[in-house]
Amino acid sequence: MAFARVNGIVLHYELRGPEERPVLVFSNSLGTDFRIWNKVAALLEDDFRLVLYDKRGHGLSEASPQPYAMADHVNDLVALLDHLSIAQAVIIGVSVGGMIAQGVAAARPGLVQALVLSNTAHKIGTAEMWNGRIKAVNEQGIASIAGTILQRWFTPAYCKPENPDYVGYHSMLTRQSADGYAGTCAALRDADLTDAAKALTVPVLCIAGDQDGSTPPDLVRELASLISGARLEIIENAGHLPCIEQPERTAGLIRSFLNQAGIG
Numbered sequence: 001m002a003f004a005r006v007n008g009i010v011l012h013y014e015l016r017g018p019e020e021r022p023v024l025v026f027s028n029s030l031g032t033d034f035r036i037w038n039k040v041a042a043l044l045e046d047d048f049r050l051v052l053y054d055k056r057g058h059g060l061s062e063a064s065p066q067p068y069a070m071a072d073h074v075n076d077l078v079a080l081l082d083h084l085s086i087a088q089a090v091i092i093g094v095s096v097g098g099m100i101a102q103g104v105a106a107a108r109p110g111l112v113q114a115l116v117l118s119n120t121a122h123k124i125g126t127a128e129m130w131n132g133r134i135k136a137v138n139e140q141g142i143a144s145i146a147g148t149i150l151q152r153w154f155t156p157a158y159c160k161p162e163n164p165d166y167v168g169y170h171s172m173l174t175r176q177s178a179d180g181y182a183g184t185c186a187a188l189r190d191a192d193l194t195d196a197a198k199a200l201t202v203p204v205l206c207i208a209g210d211q212d213g214s215t216p217p218d219l220v221r222e223l224a225s226l227i228s229g230a231r232l233e234i235i236e237n238a239g240h241l242p243c244i245e246q247p248e249r250t251a252g253l254i255r256s257f258l259n260q261a262g263i264g
């Protein structure tokens with residue numbers, strides 16, 4: 001557990017794995033903290049240097065007042081990597097974390113060796129949808145929308161109150177800062193990374209979950225079609241967060257992609 005003040009905000013992060021190995025940076029989704037990557041990280045940490053961090057307004061990182069711009073999240077990650085003296089990294093992002101990854105590649109191309117874009121897109125949702133979510137969170141709290149959100153995060157088989165993991169992730173979501181959650185909804189509402197995706201020249205792996213209700217496979221396929229040479233993999237029996245529901249498959253795809261790209 002470590003903290004750094006970068007870009008005017010205190011971020012929570014953790015470093016794992018051998019220092020001399022290629023660096024993998026993990027960026028999490030809306031309403032979660034970096035523990036969503038724990039099972040994937042455990043499968044990779046013997047062979048890679050891992051950076052896990054909580055984005056602004058999530059987990060133990062500081063929450064500035066809403067709204068946020070995607071550039072805030074992008075600049076935070078670039079500043080954290082600079083703070084850690086990391087010159088090159090593979091950025092692995094899920095959902096809004098995948099948009100942050102695309103943004104970092106556009107803002108600081110030299111920093112990015114390859115990208116893994118899991119359950120994400122160049123543009124997610126509509127202004128109407130995000131404004132509705134912001135209003136609900138600000139007026140009634142995250143708990144008021146949590147049940148609906150978890151149905152998109154996980155498959156029906158996982159989404160059961162008798163599953164302790166489901167209950168745990170419900171707690172993770174409802175305990176996020178309202179400013180952090182709604183602020184990041186505003187960032188998602190205003191972000192269109194179509195041009196950034198089209199300009200990517202690094203190796204890219206796109207991952208979709210066959211039962212993802214937030215960024216369905218067709219949307220991830222559309223993202224992959226914008227990126228020259230991108231590889232697309234669809235994980236079965238997974239919703240929006242295959243890193244939680246299918247960690248072995250997710251880590252296996254990351255490992256084989258890095259191997260193919262000559263990293264590691």
Ligand SMILES: O=C(O)CCC(=O)CC(=O)O
Binds near residue numbers: 031152188
């Ligand atoms: O998960 C994200 O980072 C944004 C996409 C989304 O809205 C997922 C959800 O339904 O919470």
